[in-house]
Amino acid sequence: MASGENQSSSDNQPRRWHHIRKLLERSGPFCHPDFEPSPEILDFIMDSCKVLIVGAGGLGCELLKDLALMGFKKLHVVDMDTIELSNLNRQFLFRKNDIGLSKAKCAVEFVNKRVPGCEAVAHHCPIQDLDEGFYRQFHIVVCGLDSIVARRWLNGMLMSLLQYNDDRSLDQSSVIPLVDGGTEGFKGNARVILPGMSACIECTLDLYPPQKTFPLCTIANTPRLPEHCIEYVKVIQWAKENPWGNNTALDGDDPQHVAWVFEKAQDRAVKHGISNVTYRLTQGVLKNIIPAVASTNAAIAACCATEVFKLASSCCVNMNNYMVMNMADGVYTYTFNAEKRPDCVACSNSTRIVEIEPDATLQMIYDKLCEDPVFMMKSPGITTVINGRNKTLYMSSIKSIEERTRDNLKKKITDLGLYNGADILVADVTTPNTITIKLKFLENQDVEMAR
Amino acid sequence: MASPSPKSPEQSEKTKQYDRQLRLWGDHGQSALEHGHICLINATALGTEILKSIVLPGVGAITIVDDKAVSDEDIGSNFFLECSSKDLNRGTEALRLLLELNPAVRGHAVQEPTDQILRENPDFFKAFSVVIATSLGEKTIQDLAQHLWNINVPLILCRSVGFLGSFRIQMKEHAVIETHPDNEQTDLRLDAPFQSLADYLDSFDIDNVDLKDHGHIPWIVIIYKAVQKWQASNQNRWPMSRKEKNEVKSIIGEFIRRDENDVPINEENFEEAIRAVNTALMPTYLPVKSQELLYCSAATNLTKDSTPFWIMCSALRGFVEGEGKGKLPVKGVLPDMTASTDHYIKLQNLYRTQAAMDAEIVYRKVQQIVAQLHCDNISEADVKLFCRHAHDLHLISGSSIASEYQLTSSVASYIARHLEEPDVMMVHYVLLRAAEMFASEHCRAPGDWEPESDSAKLKACVTKLLSDVSCAPFPKDDHVHEMCRYGGAEVHSVSAFLGGCVAHEAIKIVTKQYKPVNNTFIYDAASTNTATFTF
Numbered sequence: 001m002a003s004g005e006n007q008s009s010s011d012n013q014p015r016r017w018h019h020i021r022k023l024l025e026r027s028g029p030f031c032h033p034d035f036e037p038s039p040e041i042l043d044f045i046m047d048s049c050k051v052l053i054v055g056a057g058g059l060g061c062e063l064l065k066d067l068a069l070m071g072f073k074k075l076h077v078v079d080m081d082t083i084e085l086s087n088l089n090r091q092f093l094f095r096k097n098d099i100g101l102s103k104a105k106c107a108v109e110f111v112n113k114r115v116p117g118c119e120a121v122a123h124h125c126p127i128q129d130l131d132e133g134f135y136r137q138f139h140i141v142v143c144g145l146d147s148i149v150a151r152r153w154l155n156g157m158l159m160s161l162l163q164y165n166d167d168r169s170l171d172q173s174s175v176i177p178l179v180d181g182g183t184e185g186f187k188g189n190a191r192v193i194l195p196g197m198s199a200c201i202e203c204t205l206d207l208y209p210p211q212k213t214f215p216l217c218t219i220a221n222t223p224r225l226p227e228h229c230i231e232y233v234k235v236i237q238w239a240k241e242n243p244w245g246n247n248t249a250l251d252g253d254d255p256q257h258v259a260w261v262f263e264k265a266q267d268r269a270v271k272h273g274i275s276n277v278t279y280r281l282t283q284g285v286l287k288n289i290i291p292a293v294a295s296t297n298a299a300i301a302a303c304c305a306t307e308v309f310k311l312a313s314s315c316c317v318n319m320n321n322y323m324v325m326n327m328a329d330g331v332y333t334y335t336f337n338a339e340k341r342p343d344c345v346a347c348s349n350s351t352r353i354v355e356i357e358p359d360a361t362l363q364m365i366y367d368k369l370c371e372d373p374v375f376m377m378k379s380p381g382i383t384t385v386i387n388g389r390n391k392t393l394y395m396s397s398i399k400s401i402e403e404r405t406r407d408n409l410k411k412k413i414t415d416l417g418l419y420n421g422a423d424i425l426v427a428d429v430t431t432p433n434t435i436t437i438k439l440k441f442l443e444n445q446d447v448e449m450a451r
Numbered sequence: 452m453a454s455p456s457p458k459s460p461e462q463s464e465k466t467k468q469y470d471r472q473l474r475l476w477g478d479h480g481q482s483a484l485e486h487g488h489i490c491l492i493n494a495t496a497l498g499t500e501i502l503k504s505i506v507l508p509g510v511g512a513i514t515i516v517d518d519k520a521v522s523d524e525d526i527g528s529n530f531f532l533e534c535s536s537k538d539l540n541r542g543t544e545a546l547r548l549l550l551e552l553n554p555a556v557r558g559h560a561v562q563e564p565t566d567q568i569l570r571e572n573p574d575f576f577k578a579f580s581v582v583i584a585t586s587l588g589e590k591t592i593q594d595l596a597q598h599l600w601n602i603n604v605p606l607i608l609c610r611s612v613g614f615l616g617s618f619r620i621q622m623k624e625h626a627v628i629e630t631h632p633d634n635e636q637t638d639l640r641l642d643a644p645f646q647s648l649a650d651y652l653d654s655f656d657i658d659n660v661d662l663k664d665h666g667h668i669p670w671i672v673i674i675y676k677a678v679q680k681w682q683a684s685n686q687n688r689w690p691m692s693r694k695e696k697n698e699v700k701s702i703i704g705e706f707i708r709r710d711e712n713d714v715p716i717n718e719e720n721f722e723e724a725i726r727a728v729n730t731a732l733m734p735t736y737l738p739v740k741s742q743e744l745l746y747c748s749a750a751t752n753l754t755k756d757s758t759p760f761w762i763m764c765s766a767l768r769g770f771v772e773g774e775g776k777g778k779l780p781v782k783g784v785l786p787d788m789t790a791s792t793d794h795y796i797k798l799q800n801l802y803r804t805q806a807a808m809d810a811e812i813v814y815r816k817v818q819q820i821v822a823q824l825h826c827d828n829i830s831e832a833d834v835k836l837f838c839r840h841a842h843d844l845h846l847i848s849g850s851s852i853a854s855e856y857q858l859t860s861s862v863a864s865y866i867a868r869h870l871e872e873p874d875v876m877m878v879h880y881v882l883l884r885a886a887e888m889f890a891s892e893h894c895r896a897p898g899d900w901e902p903e904s905d906s907a908k909l910k911a912c913v914t915k916l917l918s919d920v921s922c923a924p925f926p927k928d929d930h931v932h933e934m935c936r937y938g939g940a941e942v943h944s945v946s947a948f949l950g951g952c953v954a955h956e957a958i959k960i961v962t963k964q965y966k967p968v969n970n971t972f973i974y975d976a977a978s979t980n981t982a983t984f985t986f
Contacts (some may be wrong), residue, residue, distance in 0.1 A: 001866075005777065016527035019940040023613065026902055029929035030977055065530050069496075069943040086470045089508055092552050116534055185475055186955075186965070211584065222667065222793040225787055255462075273796040278464060284474065293476040294504040298951030305944040306976045316614065319979040328631055330968045331952050333981040422834040 017042060020071055023315050032314040041313050046117070049312045050074040052138040054127060054154060056103040057081065059144025059181050061093045062301030066105055066116040067142075070309050076138070078123040078130065079104040084253075090294040092422035119276055125153055128432070136161055142179040142308050146290065148208055149179065149378065151428055152346075155193070156200035159346045162196045168349070170196045175407070181304040185291040186328040188300035191338065192307050192321050195347060196434050199321065199338040202346035207322075207338070207389055226277040227264040230285040238266055252287035261286060296327055302318060344372055346431070351438050358441040360418060362393055363409040363438075369426060372436050377428040384424050386417045391425070413439070465509075465555075472508050480629075480962040481509065485555075488512040488959035490576065492565050492584040492595075493519070494545035494942050497611040500950025501533040501583055502549050503621055506959055512557040514579070517542030518564045528943045547573050569594050576604055583607045589856070589891040596621055596852035605960050609953055610883055612896070613937025614977040615648060616949040617883055618985070620956060620970045621852045626760040627845040628837055629964045638782040638842065641675055642689050642734045645781065652676075653795065662716075665708055667791035669798055674731050677702040677724070690732055697730070700725050720789040727788075729730070735778050737771060745771060750842045755824045762829060763837045764844075766816035770809070780809030782836040810838040844854065847969045855986045862986055864881035865919040869984070870922050876973045876982035878925070882934050883973075885912040896939020905935050945976045 024041045031037075051072055053063050056079035067075055081103050083094045093105070093110040104122035112118050123130065127150060135141070145151050155178065163174040169173055178193040180201070193200050214381050218224070219232045238250045243260055251257050262282040269277040283289060303323060310316045324329075324336040354368060362382070369380040381395035393408050393416055395401045408416060418424070420441040425434045466473065474479055487510045491498050494517045498728045502513055512974035521536040521544055529545070536544040542560040550558045561568070561575075565587065568575050576582060582599055584606065585593070592608060599606045605622040605861045657668055677699050681690055689884055690699050701903060703724050707715045744750060749757070757765075771777060783885075785799045814834040827887025855862050867879035889897045889905070889912045897909040914924050925931075952972065959967045971984040 004827075018524045019528050021943060022898075022936065022938045022940040023942065026936045026938070028933045030933055066944045066947050069528055069530060085464070085467045088553075089472050092503060092507055094550070096788040102964050114530065114533060218789075222790065222792050222795075224790065224792060224799075272792045273793075273800075280466075280470070280473070283470070289471070289474065292471040293475055293955075294507040295951045295955035298500065298504050298954070299948050300951075302944045302947035302951060303976075303979065305947070306979075307940075309944060316977045323979050326633075327955050328633065329950070329966045330983055331955070331981065332974055332983075333979075335979045 006020075017071055020309075024313055028119060030316065032310075032317050034086045035314045035316075037315075038392040041315070042332070045309075045312050046073050048074070049140070050076070051308060051312075052135070052141045053077045053144070054150075054314075055079055055146075056091075056093075056122075057087065057144065057146065058090045058183065058294075058297035059301045059304070060103070061091045061107055062298055063142055063144055063181075063305055063320060064111050064120060065095070065307035067308060068111050068120070070305060072115055074307075075108075075118065075120040076103045076123060077108050077120060078125065078127055079107075080124065080126045089296050090340045092294070119347055127157075132157070132161060138176055139313050140177050140179065140308055141171045142181075142304055143170055144181050145303070146182075151182075152201055153428040153432055154178070155195075156346050156433055158195045159200065160433045162347075162349070164349060170217045177303045181300045181308045183292065183296045183300050185293070186296055186326065188263070188296050188325045188327075190300050190303040190307070190309070190319070190323045190325075192318050196349065197340075199340045200344060201375075203341040203344045204322070204338050206373050208272075214316065223268065223272055223274060226265070226274055226281055227285050229268040229272070230261065230282050232268060233264040234263045234286060250286070252283065258283050260285060282345055284308040285371060296325075299327070300325065302336070341374075343374065345435060350442040352435060353438050353440050355440045355442055356413070358414060358420070360413055362411055362413055365413065365424070366394060366409060370426075377430055379428065382424055382429045383427075384418060384422060391417070395427075453759075469509060469717045469888055476750045476964050480689070480964050483962045485511045485935070485957060487580040488514065489957060489961075490514045490516065490579040490582045492516045492582065493586050494529070494541045495525075495788075495946070496529040496943055497609055497616075497946040497950055497953075498583070498585045498706050499529055499545045499549060500947050501609070501953045503552065503589030504547075504951055505956030506549050506552045506556050508958065510557050510958075511960070513546070514559040514561060514564065515542035515546050516561045516565055516568065517545075518562050522553055525554070528941050528946070532945075556815075565591055565595060569598055571706070573598055573602075579604055580961050581605045581607060583609065583953060583957060585609045585611070585883050588888050592887075593853060593856050596612060598858075600851045600853065606852070607953055607957060610887075611933070611941050611946040611949055612883065612886060613940055613942060614936070614945060614975060615883060615905065615934075616878055616945050616974040616976070617880065617958070618953050619855070619973050620951060620960075620968055622847070622849045622960070625847040625963075625967065626758070627847075627963055627966055628840050629759070630840070630845045630966050631793075631964065632843050635784075636733070636842065637730060638784065638788055639671060639731055639733070640735050640778075640781065641671065641678065641731055643778065644675075647801050647805065651801055652855055661707060664791075666718050666720060667789075667794060668720055669790035669794050670788050670795075671731070671798065672718055672728050672784050673703055673706060673721060673724040674699070674728060677706065678732070685727060686881050687961060689734060691734075696728050696732060699730050702754060703728070717973075719858055737777060738842055741779060741841060741844060745847055753820065753824060753854055755826045757824070757826070758983065759827075759829045760837075762817060762820050762824075762826070763813070766834075767814045767822060767838070769839060774812050775809070779841045780813060781805045782839060782842065783807070784839075784856065795960070798839060806839070807835075809837045813838050845966050847967065849970060850986055858916075858919045865986065866920045867922050867986075870917075870920075874982070876975065876980060877984070878930055880914060880928050880971070880984065881916055885909060885916055885931075886934055886939075888912040888916070890939075897939075898938035900938075902935035902938060904933070906931055909935055942976070945974070948976065950975060 025037050025039055027037045030435055053060055056077050082100055083098045083103055085099055093107045098106050102124035104124045108120040108122040112120055158176050158178055161174055163171040165171055175195050180191045214228060214231050219228050223229055262279050265282060266277045277402055307319055310318050319335060320337050323335040325333045344346060369375045369377045379396045380396060383392045384391055384393060392405055393404045422439050424437050427434045489505055489510055491502055494515050512799055519541045520538050521532055521541045526532050531545045531548040540562050546558045546560045582604055590750045598605055603623055607618055609618040618674055652672055655672045657676055680702050681699050690696050703721055707718050707721045709715055744764050745768040749761045753765055783803045785802050815830050816829050817834055873952050886897050889909050897905045917924055956967045968983055973982045
């Protein structure tokens with residue numbers, strides 16, 4: 001449809017927005033205290049309010065449709081993925097002909113065509129490819145991702161846009177609200193984050209369930225479950241037998257690879273008297289597949305869209321601030337106030353302090369950054385500044401540097417030039433910014449760690 | 452190098468497309484869904500949002516009943532209408548755009564008013580697995596609900612007004628075998644081991660195995676031995692109290708081997724045993740809910756019209772009273788635990804074999820009943836599934852919407868009780884009912900034109916309802932004003948939320964898996980609150 005037609009179509013249909021105009025142009029006893037009903041609110045939603053939708057998958061498709069039908073026109077969608085057959089049971093903006101195409105582009109094209117006047121823009125790239133300037137243009141960000149790492153990165157990005165006044169108070173105009181949704185099977189959650197003001201993703205890392213892993217010795221020596229057999233082939237047998245040659249990496253999306261693993265896992269299962277190794281289970285273990293269904297995604301996305309609408313219009317007080325939903329036994333929801341951590345790495349605007357024994361090794365700091373619930377990093381790179389010069393202490397992301405710095409892990413931190421009060425700079429995939437952490441040596445080991 | 456060619460067949464297109472949901476309800480759930488036929492009355496935004504999440508996972512067929520023409524407001528809030536749909540039949544247009552989502556789904560549109568179908572062709576509704584209705588008037592609701600109750604077709608009645616929404620499920624009886632509980636209880640029978648299990652557990656001598664084997668003993672054996680030791684000095688009682696369980700834990704602690712410095716060795720299986728004591732020592736019993744099912748009259752007075760569920764319940768009762776010695780069939784599921792492969796597989800097979808034997812007995816009883824009643828046979832696989840889940844069977848005995856609308860004394864006192872609490876979600880229910888009453892009296896939604904002038908009229912409806920349930924009028928009119936502010940508006944995201952929920956419940960009903968809402972769900976998007984009421 002030509003864009004000229006789009007522009008005028010809302011004028012052609014004066015009654016089209018009749019439904020939401022009632023909410024926006026009438027006052028009610030439960031409105032937000034700042035709410036003043038007026039037709040200008042719909043104008044703001046349609047013409048000015050820029051919303052970024054992160055992810056064009058199960059939640060993203062729903063969010064785009066929901067927001068377009070709530071009057072939002074200035075929508076941006078970012079997603080690096082392309083469409084697969086297994087998406088079609090819930091990602092309703094895609095058809096079989098679209099397989100292999102960009103999710104963001106396909107979704108945007110469909111909705112712009114179906115909802116006249118909608119001017120959604122697609123970005124087919126990883127969220128990490130877009131810079132501060134890009135993210136700063138939005139009034140609201142709504143996020144429907146399946147990856148915790150990407151969520152944390154995005155959270156870190158919005159936190160890094162915060163500005164503080166001279167008296168260390170938050171500059172409210174720098175706050176871009178984040179509405180976040182997630183689903184797993186028949187369960188889901190939705191939340192509203194006001195960066196710097198309410199609990200952020202990093203404040204509540206403990207709400208994510210720990211990833212299920214199998215100890216290597218069980219896989220290798222005492223397999224009991226079908227999953228153990230599949231893991232064995234994935235972790236040990238693939239590398240040993242190198243079935244495709246050239247050290248070809250195991251690809252969970254390659255049906256031939258999956259079939260090979262399936263057969264080998266079956267052999268191993270038969271050998272040990274283990275039953276129920278199936279193709280479906282093999283695929284699930286290899287790709288760490290999370291079950292997903294249209295209905296849960298629809299409900300969670302709709303809940304997020306309602307919150308975006310409230311944020312944009314103030315026609316109602318926002319959810320405070322975290323809702324969990326379980327649709328397996330009836331339909332159950334519970335909304336609670338997740339609390340902001342005063343020492344949160346991402347949103348507290350305070351210097352992060354790590355307490356450590358003076359005779360600790362760098363490995364101990366590394367482990368703390370990975371295991372401490374405040375940090376939960378994946379592969380932190382650690383640098384410091386000594387006599388005004390940057391010094392890389394350890395970095396695993398680049399192979400040559402990893403080899404050069406690997407021995408540092410065993411060394412005592414004091415031998416590496418670190419001291420009580422020294423700053424270390426930590427980079428990780430979970431955050432777009434380097435985090436400065438101050439080391440605090442424990443006086444002696446009998447002192448109990450202050451928690 | 453030529454790539455190794457796998458022998459295993461590739462998955463079918465359909466299996467790949469539905470992979471993410473097959474992991475939730477299995478191939479048999481999918482097959483049930485594909486045999487389902489859903490009827491939607493009125494293709495409102497709420498209606499099409501519901502169908503969207505039923506068509507995507509691949510229901511067999513949908514039928515839309517709608518005699519209205521598409522308006523601008525419809526297009527503004529309904530994704531399954533487009534500008535060119537204006538003035539065309541709403542059901543036909545919505546059907547066309549919904550079927551694009553999944554070519555495997557068949558669809559029909561019927562352009563007759565519901566009242567006319569009820570009058571002239573009431574058998575029309577017999578074909579459906581579930582009927583879903585949106586935006587119906589009070590009178591039609593009651594006629595439709597009564598008819599569907601009589602012909603035993605489930606009905607889901609849905610509303611979406613402003614920030615409020617609700618749905619009500621009406622079905623006479625709904626039995627769920629696969630409830631998929633979040634935390635399923637283990638069924639280990641340590642207090643009453645079946646013979647092969649007792650023999651196996653007794654064959655262990657944990658004091659006299661070498662260290663490597665010691666670390667491979669499954670915790671079931673460890674706990675069993677510890678309890679035996681505890682029983683020796685406690686008159687063979689079963690440890691029940693926290694104190695007694697702690698004593699068993701310390702016996703397990705003593706089992707752990709020590710190194711040359713008398714420091715306990717880290718033995719993961721013994722640590723697991725200590726953690727498992729509390730749940731593993733739960734005595735085996737017949738759950739109250741199962742007992743109620745086995746002894747309710749539908750299970751004790753079978754007829755040739757009895758459903759397979761009740762026939763299996765009756766056979767199961769025979770098992771419990773006879774071979775099972777008061778207990779249900781063994782589940783045959785062993786949780787994972789640190790152990791050598793041999794020990795674990797042996798133990799697992801013991802449980803599985805016993806489960807198969809128990810199920811076999813129940814199956815024979817089913818066959819006897821079927822032969823006596825001259826009714827359709829029930830497959831062995833179905834009986835096995837039933838026995839596997841016998842601990843978690845779930846039955847919903849529904850109530851009719853007619854009795855809810857007539858505010859019978861039990862319904863009235865139920866509403867009054869919640870209003871007195873006070874439960875704001877029940878206030879929302881009253882307002883939704885009052886708005887419906889208003890619409891039937893004034894032929895428009897309250898506040899559709901002017902919120903102020905309709906407030907007094909809506910308040911009169913609220914007062915009428917409250918007096919019918921013997922409650923005092925609300926002290927404040929704020930909820931009445933809010934309802935008038937909505938003016939019957941349908942907010943897309945509110946409908947989309949309910950759409951997801953209602954589709955979900957319809958799928959549960961059709962697949963007979965997971966527990967559906969019993970029976971009324973209220974959603975307040977303004978406060979992000981939900982509640983379930985059972986009328």
